[in-house]
Amino acid sequence: KPDFLSNTAVLGTHYGAVDLSQNVGGEVKHYHAGIAHFLEHKLFEQEDEDILSVFTNMGASANAFTSYNETVYYFTNVNDIEKPLNLLLDFVQSLSITSESVEKEKGIIIEELKMYQQQPSFQLSMETLRSLYHEHALKYDIAGTEDSVSSITKEELESAYQTNYHPSQLVLSVVTHYSPEEILEMVKKNQATKEFVSLEPVTPYAVNEPAEVVRKYYELEMNVKTPKVSVAFKQVPDYESYYDLIKSRLSMRFLLEMTFTNLNPEYQQWLDEKLVNDYFNFQNHVGMDFGYIQFVSESDDHEQFAQFIADKLSGLKISEEILKQLVRRTLGESILDLQDFESLAIDGLRSQFMKVNLFDIVNMAGELTVEDLEKARKSINLDQKVVIKLKSMEK
DSSP states (O other), X not given: OTTOOEEEEEEEESOOTXXXXXXXXXXXXXXXXXHHHHHHHHHTEETTEEHHHHHHHTXXXXXXXXXXXXXXXEEEEESOOHHHHHHHHHHHTOOOOOHXXXXXXXXXXXXXXXXXXXXXXXXXXXXXXXXHOSSSGGGSOTXXXXXXXXXXXXXXXXXXXXXXXXXXXXXXXXXXXXXXXHHHHHHHHHHTTOOOOOOOOEEEOOOOOOSSOSOSEEEEEESOSSOEEEEEEEOOOOOSSHHHHHHHHHHHHHHHHHHHSTTSTTHHHHHHTTSSOTTOEEEEEEETTEEEEEEEEEOSOHHHHHHHHHHHHHTOOOXXXXXXXXXHHHHHHHHHHTTOHHHHHHHHHHHHHTTSOHHHHHXXXXXXXXXXXXXXXXXXXXXXXXXXXXXXXXX
């Protein structure tokens, strides 16, 4: 595009907080919770250099994040991309740690954990996951626990790094004014200077997660003005591919938005009757080996809210007219998202992880039918429900 000078480069590994066990060449490797996040912290340490400052001195803004499914490093800048791109490739492909630096980092991460634990919304979310899952790593915070972080060793970090940061495990996604051929030549030139050991095949390790929830009810106290409640329903995943997963997730999103947003004519009445309020929100979280639907609101009566949600889920209605409206809105949002280069680059990265075409995902919304939403409705399992009450501290 003429006069388009902005660049965003994203380098990531499909290795996140839930990947606590992996099959590597027939051997099962186990890690402590929080190790992916720990690695993200340590990669920014390169001898005595502050990597973020080096990016800044190049006129680039850099950052990173760890999610449940991935660890991602990225930068944005204008004009020349080669220097920051080389820096991105170099620091992500180089781990230099000592036992002393690992011990020091543990204290930093544990303080970070303590900070999050003071946030009511975070605690409500984590207690929901702990109530849903027996074995799945979703029951742990992305950063781990104080015990797990304290147990991580230099050797464990190096083992996880060698497995998950090998070039065969990394994906580079770039939104830029340079041609694909120019970017590829820069990458080839960078990689030609490095040597990598061979890596045995890496495959996910299947977790034996029971269909039943851990606990049906749990309550906690924190310093909040109004009690909050989370109601979640554990689902049994059944997807043949990531494409099926994405289609199912989008179908469920549309189905829930038809009922639990102002697209539903009854929604204003629910607000008036204080069955929900402005804090109310819902999510459909799915992966190849997990799934749950969660509803959160402020409420003095957790039993009433839980029953209200269960009743509405039991009687979900499908409107072809609202489906068309949701399709138009989603396609419009997708077009607007093309202006957000950072999000576009990250979405491109994720599509490669899932082995689907990014623009096929965009087109998927326009192809959804009433039958797809009916399939989503039939898939909802209301049997395994958890209710988490976050009440105000007694004075």
